[in-house]
Amino acid sequence: MKHIGIIGAGTMGSGISQVSALHGFHVTLVDLEEQILHQGINSIQNGLKRQVKKEKISQELMRSTLDRISTSTSLNSLSNADLVIEAASEHKETKMNLFQALDSICPKTSILASNTSSISISNIASATNRPELVIGMHFMNPVPVMKLVEIIRGNQTSDETTETVNSLSKKLDKIPVECNDSPGFISNRILMPMINEAIFCLSEDIAKTAAIDKIMTIGMSHPMGPLTLADLIGLDVCLSIIQVLHNDFGGDKYRPCPLLKKMVTEGKLGRKTGQGFYSY
Ligand SMILES: NC(=O)c1ccc[n+]([C@@H]2O[C@H](COP(=O)([O-])OP(=O)(O)OC[C@H]3O[C@@H](n4cnc5c(N)ncnc54)[C@H](O)[C@@H]3O)[C@@H](O)[C@H]2O)c1
Structure with a gap:
């Protein structure tokens, strides 16, 4: 897995982008408007600067991390993403539409994950023709600081998808904990x-x-x-x-x-x- 697509450059999407790029993944961050993407990149930059100041990362790592992030207002930029993490606004219709579009844009083998806080993963998966590859990856706020990723299996999520996402979370220096699909999962x-x-x-x-x-x-x-x-x-x-x-x-x-x-x-x-x- 090399290329991660992230949808939504708000609080969570920018945090997930920062952590993914910091750990060596190439990130394409997608939002509706250039202005929002610009704010997202600013917040990533500020987050990394704070880490440099605290001597947690080097100036060089900050630069290479930023170089690994590109932005786009088009979902088509995710046509070769190995994994997409959707962190758009918490509206069921928005997420259903996004997953339907991603299903036709992304490679057939790509995993489609949602950072939803409460919406059923099985419902979101039903917008696609690949429910076995759809999963919840619920990061906590602020993403660069919080260790937990709540991993939510939908009705049809495969063991292989779950294993891949568990192992990715560990590569991002997070601790994945699994639960089944139910409104609000465990955390919320x-x-x-x-x-x-x-x-x-x-x-x-x-x-x-x-x-x-x-x-x-x-x-x-x-x-x-x-x-x-x-x-x-x-x-x-x-x-x-x-x-x-x-x-x-x-x-x-x-x-x-x-x-x-x-x-x-x-x-x-x-x-x-x-x-x-x-x-x-
Ligand atoms: N804020 C938290 O503490 C928190 C914690 C865990 C999970 N979440 C979940 O993460 C997701 C994002 O939350 P947030 O707090 O970052 O919200 P936010 O409002 O800060 O950001 C959401 C972003 O999604 C963008 N967006 C909306 N529709 C889109 C579309 N169709 N295509 C591309 N971009 C689109 C918006 O422009 C906005 O920039 C939600 O599902 C939320 O429930 C939030």
Whole structure:
């Protein structure tokens, strides 16, 4: 495996590109507009610069890493990708359309992976004629720092595909852990109800933002509080995930907090827009 295609130059796609290129893979990063790609490359550059400053990588490795990344606004640039990791926005229709297109563009043997946080891998695979080669590769944010890759097997994902993706994750210096396909998988099925509940606590004025976070960091030894984490993930991404859980499981347990919906409507998406539960 030499050439990895990555779709989406946002928070996750740029992080996955950075880590893949750093470990020697040639990356083609695809997004809808040049401007977004430009921002993605900037954020990769800044991430690598921080690593140089901390003396984790050399200036030379930073340069060669950047040289291994090319960008494009056309999916056709992925026509010889050995593996594609889709990290586009968390909308089922967007992902279904992308996988249908990738199936006709990429070589018949290429693995098509999705970084989705919650959408069924078996559903995404049904948009293709190669469900055995479709798998979930759920990286954590920030990708260059976080070790886990949650590997999600769809109904028809083959053992060979799973092995290849496990071994690739290790080459990227990550730790793959497998689970079966189910809404939100393991990570977000457990994490998102906690974040949503923290937002309910805030909206019911049970405690202020900082107090809610402190109770969870000091009291539960979480490295960051749920509201800080929501800002890091992106409130739009959190809302999409909790909506998938609500739609797929039903019941009140996963009902999105109205305050979360309101903040997303107002464009307060967290760190990426400069305003969420905190200001940046
Ligand atoms: N943010 C997180 O903490 C996090 C963590 C793990 C997984 N994820 C998942 O990763 C994926 C991306 O999330 P993100 O936070 O990077 O979102 P983001 O909004 O930062 O970036 C998404 C990018 O996808 C692009 N895009 C949308 N439609 C596209 C298309 N048809 N073709 C090409 N590009 C397209 C957008 O222009 C945008 O740049 C989502 O599925 C999300 O659930 C996010």
